[in-house]
Amino acid sequence: MTILVLAEHDNASLKSSTGHAIAAAARLGGDIHVLVAGHDAQGAAQAAAQFEGVAKVLLADAAHLAAPTADNAASTALSLLPGAYTHVVAAATGFGKSIIPRIAAKLDVAQVSEVTAIEAPDTFVRPIYAGNAFATVQSKDPIKVLTVRTTAFDSPKTGGSGAIETIEAAADSGLSRVTGAELTKSERPELTSARVVISGGRGLGSSENFKLLEALADKLQAAIGASRAAVDAGYVPNDYQVGQTGKIVAPDLYIAVGISGAIQHLAGMKDSKVIVAINKDPEAPIFQIADYGLVGDLFALVPEFTAELG
Amino acid sequence: MSTYYAPLAEMQFVMNHLAGLEQVAKLPGFEDATPDTVAAILDEAAKFATQVLDPLNASGDREGSKLLEGGVVKTPAGFKDAYLQYCDNGWNGLTKSPEYGGQGLPQLVATAVEEMWHASNLAFDLCPLLTQGAIEAIELRGSDALKKKFLPRMVAGTWTGTMNLTEPQAGSDLAAVRTRAIAQGDGTYKLHGQKIFITFGEHDYTDNIVHLVLARTPDAPDGVKGISLFVVPKFLVNDDGTPGARNDVHCVSLERKLGIHASPTAVLAYGDHGGATGYLVGEENRGLEYMFIMMNLARFSVGLEGVGISDRAYQRAVTYARDRVQGRAVGLEKNAATGAIIDHPDVRRMLMTMRAYTEATRAVAYVTAAALDNAANNPDASARAKAQAFADFMIPIVKGWSTEVAQEVAALGVQVHGGMGFIEETGAAQHLRDARITTIYEGTTGIQANDLIGRKTARDSGAVAKAVVAEIHKVAATLAARSEPSLQAIGVALAAATADLQAALDWMVPAYGQRTRAAHAVAVAYLKLWGLAAGGWQMGRAALVAADQQAAAGGGDPAFLHAKIATARFYADCLLPQASAYARTVLHGSESVLALDVEAF
Amino acid sequence: MKILIPIKRVVDYNVKVRVKSDGSGVDTTNVKMSMNPFDEIAVEEAVRLKEKGVATEIVAVSCGVAACQETLRTALALGADRAILIETDVELQPLAVAKLLAALAAEEKPELMILGKQAIDDDANQTGQMLAALLDWPQAAFASKVDIAAGVATVKREVDGGTETVEMKLPAIVTTDLRLNEPRYATLPNIMKAKKKPLTTTTPAALNVDVAPRLTTLKVVEPPKRKGGGKVADVKELVAKLRTEAKVIT
């Protein structure tokens, strides 16, 4: 069994998602090869080689791979397939999601998306219906093509020393090209569609103090919400309000900071998948529904939380 | 938090199996109303209600419409956009004639759609509702010139309409209308007077408003036979159809109200600056007669408001009852209980009452809507007449009973919420406040009851009423003859209610002629008795259909059918027994109602 | 320019799905079905392109059971000119759908196909990309802006942490992201007119496509229920648990 992992990178360095994809590959068992398709991407290749368990890094270098289009990225990977590999793995990020399906289609095999657990080399668990159900699926195809959820697989340790081998890049299809990129630093996701929501309550004390939440939100790419009490106190505008008379949210992670947990607030967030509560009052009702309650002073804990995320 | 979702499965069940959509869609002119098209229409309306109207309901209530400098009215944030979108999407013309840009769909389809508007945002829907009334009045008796000038724009919704009946001294009794209209010799009239309580009499939605106004000409006879109907636009209309000079009708104040805050209720002054130009509709002195023709539909719609509010209050209460944790429910094993108040038997009692009343009033209204469609478009003259007679009979019941029931349902909605129900934030209180107007406008419950005992019952010596009683009796007998215990029980309860109804009817017909005051003293009891029995009738029919579907393989959603029969059974066991109390009141109550002299109060 | 819009009939966005007690899947009997929301965005984009005079014909296509006709009628009410149903009772997986669409594209010869980026039932996020590969067309997945001029589509697409602009030669595939547009409501007159627009039916066999599923679903389970009342001692423990136990942060 040999697994090909597609590396996501910006040539100079590797994106953290690649580590998670390598971790998933390691769970499959077998040799791991990492494909770094780019231009002047030695930096990224070296980083990939340092992950434990990576046997070989394949480096394809071509000008048109500097910011590759989906079809060019896919065709370089396809030039290695089929034959040598039993699995193709990428992280379920915008990068992996664009390219992996093209590879699967060209190989005439099914793809398994957003894998959260690996039960056997041909059996995978993945969320469906926005995470309201989890399906275990088995692939009968000769090559298994997967995208994996980064949060489900911890990055392996570094310190390995895989070999770096240069390979030929596939020719430019000339069908499309990337003409620009705009990295928006911290455009906040929308409250109702964000994967992570951080809400502040009256415990924050002022609109100034809501800034505390912003640093944390930047780290988690989270949207910021508020309890009605915080809105009524004028700390934040109306459209921040989560709850009965505000917005209804159901993110993967909801962090309630300085919110006591009135029933009207709970009505707006109780369907969140994981709830964290930070409050100084251990009797606050919010703790009854929180998965992870942290009792203490939010003004100390929130900056500590932000720092801990690195 | 409760979001309004139109009960599409229930609506379609009632339309298809109780009201007979299939038969209605066979009537000439209604061929487009096939089940798949109707389903698509309801789907889209439901989306609009949930996504556009429902979110504005609470904010509209809080903000309210406001009167600014110079008689300008500002509606709450979001209302104007929602209205323009409503018109753009063509909803205004649902039943209107294709000749003026409408879709000519049956009233039955409009009824389900309208229920969604009422439920999601009653205050919003009053504007289209009143426009509909005004359109009808012009369509019914207006000259071709009037029709051409006003109808296309009113059907499109780019101009709205109002109904100007009420004056300070003329509410229930429109014979007391005093607004004067003086012919100018050029075919137009000048109007002078004051109208009060005019819904959407002034607003910021559109660039013109078309007022339909009851007024008297100088030499008109006294009383009801001396009232004429006029069209008075806010802006006179140029020959090219654009709004021209400002007419002499002005909003001089807005009322502060218990509910429907987003709906501006205007005091309109006519002719303070020389006279408002008006155009006569039909003939002089026949205004009230015209008004009564269109009033039928307006009253029906208000009855439907009761259904809509009831459903909204019910949905909100269920959501809260599932969430609110309080006390351990009696008789449930510790771990079986959710801990939420929905496990308490008395909370179940309240929710079932709300649910059963909502379903019963809905069924009665939809069946009446189908009769209106047959009355309008059935090719067979005798079928038309029969349907008209049935609809005429049912309309005061739909209006009076559904709105009275809505009071109880909305109040229970508050009760389910406990203390939070009394706090505005949950929204339960708004439904109670909004519901309160529905028993008042378009004729109070008392006026509906007068209509029911007089024009609808006594005038034909109870002929139509007796025919309906016979229909109910048939359903009761069918139910009682079934093998299923639930159906039998419903049949027995319905048979008892039918007997009560018959007794009340037998009392009412002679009493109306011989002891008028006594008859009127128990008129509302008689109306409520009819409502309860008609509800039982339709719930009984629903239970029969559901049981048949259960028996047939692949006949429908098992959970829905089970709930339908259980709700019908609850209605029969827990609500329908009130019929005998009302019957007793009808038969024996009038004397005590009138026992005290005025001085004794 | 002809645009082909593939649309999927899925469990309505507002329905809270329940897993069947035997773990064989999600219970979809008697639940409300609607057009996949991302596909509504695709239809809207096509209609806007037609309103701008860029597109001349919009063809909606759906693959699946006969009831998909309702969803196609919705697309027609929203502005599609005609519709095609590729009818089958087989449970279709993305690869099969991509093959069907590729076969249809060979007949219809559209210059642009706009698909939703994913369906909200299987959340696969594959079909558009697979279709592009099968046709050897360029793709722009997760579009937030589409401009078409002189045989070239310029698409702004959402990537992690920002946006990227791609220029593609037509014919091409675009998949829609949430921000691309806000779909309109179908108007009542258009719902009525949709009845009369052409809707034709074909089958996988007629298109010569094998649609047999490649993945077998072994079981479907509900996500673990949240119990609540859990406490952590400090921030370190919190972050560790979020990473390793809840697996919601990296």
Ligand SMILES: Cc1cc2nc3c(=O)[nH]c(=O)nc-3n(C[C@H](O)[C@H](O)[C@H](O)COP(=O)(O)OP(=O)(O)OC[C@H]3O[C@@H](n4cnc5c(N)ncnc54)[C@H](O)[C@@H]3O)c2cc1C
């Ligand atoms: C919010 C709002 C909006 C309205 N919108 C409009 C509108 O758009 N256009 C319009 O023209 N009007 C409108 N109205 C007026 C409404 O139709 C009247 O208020 C209603 O018809 C009752 O008349 P009234 O207020 O004069 O009450 P009254 O007639 O004074 O009634 C008082 C009480 O006496 C009873 N009563 C009166 N006469 C009888 C009788 N003969 N038999 C038994 N009981 C009787 C009534 O049932 C009631 O309980 C609106 C009113 C409100 C509050």
